[in-house]
Amino acid sequence: MQKIADLFRSIGMEVISIEVGDGVRKQTFTVHAALITSRSEYIKNQLNNQTIAQPITVNCVDPRAFALYAQLLYVDRIPSKSKLGDPDHDEYALLCKLYILAANIQDIPTKNAALSAIFTKCQEDDKLPLSGHVWIIYDGTSASSLARRMMVDLYTFNIQGDEKVSSRT
Numbered sequence: 001m002q003k004i005a006d007l008f009r010s011i012g013m014e015v016i017s018i019e020v021g022d023g024v025r026k027q028t029f030t031v032h033a034a035l036i037t038s039r040s041e042y043i044k045n046q047l048n049n050q051t052i053a054q055p056i057t058v059n060c061v062d063p064r065a066f067a068l069y070a071q072l073l074y075v076d077r078i079p080s081k082s083k084l085g086d087p088d089h090d091e092y093a094l095l096c097k098l099y100i101l102a103a104n105i106q107d108i109p110t111k112n113a114a115l116s117a118i119f120t121k122c123q124e125d126d127k128l129p130l131s132g133h134v135w136i137i138y139d140g141t142s143a144s145s146l147a148r149r150m151m152v153d154l155y156t157f158n159i160q161g162d163e164k165v166s167s168r169t
Contacts, residue, residue, distance in 0.1 A: 041106035065097035100140035
């Protein structure tokens, strides 16, 4: 029981509502203010400009990506694994959208965690992100983005690796 009490002392009791998505996909999430503002400069700035009672709106975000983000806030890891045979669960797309969300709300640790998860998935599945995943990154980031660089590096390494293998045979 002491660990739970310590947890609540560290994250506080104050919660905020965050609205994500638009139209029929719009969802509201409730998270501890101290937890999210310790990571997100954007949310911290939004709270400085309004009251806690008002929901903060984060546009152009897939609610599934924000749900993954909320899980990451509380457990400090990305609890995501492929669900084989589930066409609605595209882990690469979700991780790419998580990276875009983290970039938009200025959460550097989450950006790093998303890139690490994408890289780990490449290694575990031995498959590169598809062109649609690369476009998610390119559409949502600037030219200097580390995520763009990683996508280029993944494909470059894959091509060079194939050439090395084929040159041996």
